Amino acid sequence: LNEAAFQELEKELIRHPQAWVGEIGxxxxxxxxxxxxxxxxxxxxxxxxxxxxxxxxxxxxxNLKASAAIAAAVKTAGFT
Structure with missing residues (x-):
């Protein structure tokens, strides 16, 4: 995810307050x-x-063959 794409994602999420973030992983x-x-x-x-x-x-x-890495990323991000 390059910086421009990340900024566009953020703008779209702000523009659409009911949108979920997905499919990420x-x-x-x-x-x-x-x-x-x-x-x-x-x-x-x-x-x-x-x-x-x-x-x-x-x-x-x-998640495709990455369960441990996903769990670690969720923990690192502090996602609750």
Whole structure:
């Protein structure tokens, strides 16, 4: 999620106060993914969780072979 896309997401969520944040999450299915690619996914996911938390939004989480990483990201983001 690049900065421009993240800012657009934030604008859309503010414009649509009933919108949920989704489908966000992690997809670690491909064994050819590098750790750097997985870290990039995780960083974007954490930012989206924080944004959802700040705007008091629900999320729809996508999980493909990444349960432990998703649990850790939710904890890191302080998402409740």
């Amino acid at each position: 992690l997809d670690f299915y491909g064994k050819e993914q590098t750790q750097a690619q997985r870290d990039t996914q995780t960083d974007a996911f954490i930012r989206q969780l924080i944004l959802a938390q700040n705007l008091n939004r629900r999320v729809i989480i996508h």
